[in-house]
Amino acid sequence: MSRAPAALVDGRPARAVAADDRGLAYGDGLFETIRFVSGVAPLWAGHMARLARGARRLGLSMPDPGVWAAEAARVAGGRDCLVKLLLTRGGGRGYAAAAATGPRRIVLCLPLPALDVAACRHGLRLRWCRLRLARQPALAGLKHLNRLEQVLARSEWRDPRIHEGLCMDTDGHVVCATAANLFIVRDGVLATPALDQCGVAGVARAFLLAQARRRWPVEVTVLRPADLQAADEVFVCNAVRGVMPVRALAGWRWRPGPVTAALGYTLAARGIGLPPTLPRRDR
Amino acid sequence: MSRAPAALVDGRPARAVAADDRGLAYGDGLFETIRFVSGVAPLWAGHMARLARGARRLGLSMPDPGVWAAEAARVAGGRDCLVKLLLTRGGGRGYAAAAATGPRRIVLCLPLPALDVAACRHGLRLRWCRLRLARQPALAGLKHLNRLEQVLARSEWRDPRIHEGLCMDTDGHVVCATAANLFIVRDGVLATPALDQCGVAGVARAFLLAQARRRWPVEVTVLRPADLQAADEVFVCNAVRGVMPVRALAGWRWRPGPVTAALGYTLAARGIGLPPTLPRRDR
Numbered sequence: 001m002s003r004a005p006a007a008l009v010d011g012r013p014a015r016a017v018a019a020d021d022r023g024l025a026y027g028d029g030l031f032e033t034i035r036f037v038s039g040v041a042p043l044w045a046g047h048m049a050r051l052a053r054g055a056r057r058l059g060l061s062m063p064d065p066g067v068w069a070a071e072a073a074r075v076a077g078g079r080d081c082l083v084k085l086l087l088t089r090g091g092g093r094g095y096a097a098a099a100a101t102g103p104r105r106i107v108l109c110l111p112l113p114a115l116d117v118a119a120c121r122h123g124l125r126l127r128w129c130r131l132r133l134a135r136q137p138a139l140a141g142l143k144h145l146n147r148l149e150q151v152l153a154r155s156e157w158r159d160p161r162i163h164e165g166l167c168m169d170t171d172g173h174v175v176c177a178t179a180a181n182l183f184i185v186r187d188g189v190l191a192t193p194a195l196d197q198c199g200v201a202g203v204a205r206a207f208l209l210a211q212a213r214r215r216w217p218v219e220v221t222v223l224r225p226a227d228l229q230a231a232d233e234v235f236v237c238n239a240v241r242g243v244m245p246v247r248a249l250a251g252w253r254w255r256p257g258p259v260t261a262a263l264g265y266t267l268a269a270r271g272i273g274l275p276p277t278l279p280r281r282d283r
Numbered sequence: 284m285s286r287a288p289a290a291l292v293d294g295r296p297a298r299a300v301a302a303d304d305r306g307l308a309y310g311d312g313l314f315e316t317i318r319f320v321s322g323v324a325p326l327w328a329g330h331m332a333r334l335a336r337g338a339r340r341l342g343l344s345m346p347d348p349g350v351w352a353a354e355a356a357r358v359a360g361g362r363d364c365l366v367k368l369l370l371t372r373g374g375g376r377g378y379a380a381a382a383a384t385g386p387r388r389i390v391l392c393l394p395l396p397a398l399d400v401a402a403c404r405h406g407l408r409l410r411w412c413r414l415r416l417a418r419q420p421a422l423a424g425l426k427h428l429n430r431l432e433q434v435l436a437r438s439e440w441r442d443p444r445i446h447e448g449l450c451m452d453t454d455g456h457v458v459c460a461t462a463a464n465l466f467i468v469r470d471g472v473l474a475t476p477a478l479d480q481c482g483v484a485g486v487a488r489a490f491l492l493a494q495a496r497r498r499w500p501v502e503v504t505v506l507r508p509a510d511l512q513a514a515d516e517v518f519v520c521n522a523v524r525g526v527m528p529v530r531a532l533a534g535w536r537w538r539p540g541p542v543t544a545a546l547g548y549t550l551a552a553r554g555i556g557l558p559p560t561l562p563r564r565d566r
Contacts, residue, residue: 007302016299026430027310095437134417146429147309154378
């Protein structure tokens, strides 16, 4: 048994949060789910940057990143694990934020989810979700605590052979998977949906965009289903599982390609996910 | 000091909720804020009906209403107060609801908010919120725990002379105030926005619609700002404060009218809110 506490609330070991917390009452807060590799978080800076950006947009005060780092290291205890940070507006009833007691930090250590090695190497099977994401620029891109759309989208299937569901918004633009961002490669150009109307701007997505811009033309743009159909490569990514090629969606099929593999290596080299395996003829 | 517990979690006195609760993690749940008058809730049946409807739509199991009633009575302890019920999907990580530990009941007793008697009698001053509500039919009407839009809309003003903010959706339809539903009266017809795209279908709204249908023509429809401008009476309502006439919004002015007063009496007679005061010439 590790002696690290499983959870800290405002820096104190605790397994519970005040019942009047506005994170519970209204989803009034933000979160980050951070991959720790032997007690170190390779994408730490990206998570802190997103949390600070979200706090600014929601009018929350952002605790000192050094405090987050110390608390995350404490619950991680040198392990391979996930650390989840939640930043809520604290207690207080009523929508008016002025009535809130101030920000609250919740830091949890979670076990790593099992990695489906074959799927990560050879590609995921996806489905289209029926749920369309609402267009809300005031919340777009944020990793906030209002995630009922993702819960509903993920509840549309139980077939374990389907690894993820892809969501469009109410205008028919392709946005993201329920828990991952989407990229496609077509004619040597890497493209990913713009997230100014909905979706979460993933930390792995930002990392990969920065990596990719050194090597390929990159577009952050509107994507429609036909763009996926015409793509040479399709992959999804997140900060927990890394880059995951997509091999099937509805009747469409793709194989892991060289851009997916190269980007997959940049995260796998940092301990996040596995590099995809290219079909023999592409090696 | 009352000996009633301030909060029950799954029936046990507690002031805190497990830090991995999906209500906190994702807003994966529903709530009701219920006015108790001397320990009795006049709109109890409406709250239970809405909670059951919401649970069905989110795929949550609805606890027995008798259990809710016993727990609410226990925290209310015969007082004039608010009782807040939260129904979450329990613990468990990841958006997949199948991984959840099952529903969790949280029952809190809250003090009554101060009633602004002059505003309730003579009318509220409203503003337009800049935030537009996103159109999401999958969540429309529900009193779910994803309320960041309301928090952001309510944060747009601090002037205490402004009592409420009115929100349009992204199509420019008038939907509701941040914490109240909207009604207008024009040429003897009572109208309120349809809530099939966004907004919360209030329990007071449902009660008033049922009352009104016995006496006046009623329309549940799309309302635009011009409909308010042309209205003879405008009021907002919720299950805590009852019917509240609106006297000002941007440059427009109204006075409490006879339909507002009559409907206000139906709730005030049950202990919820105050009846509006009609200007002398209308009495």
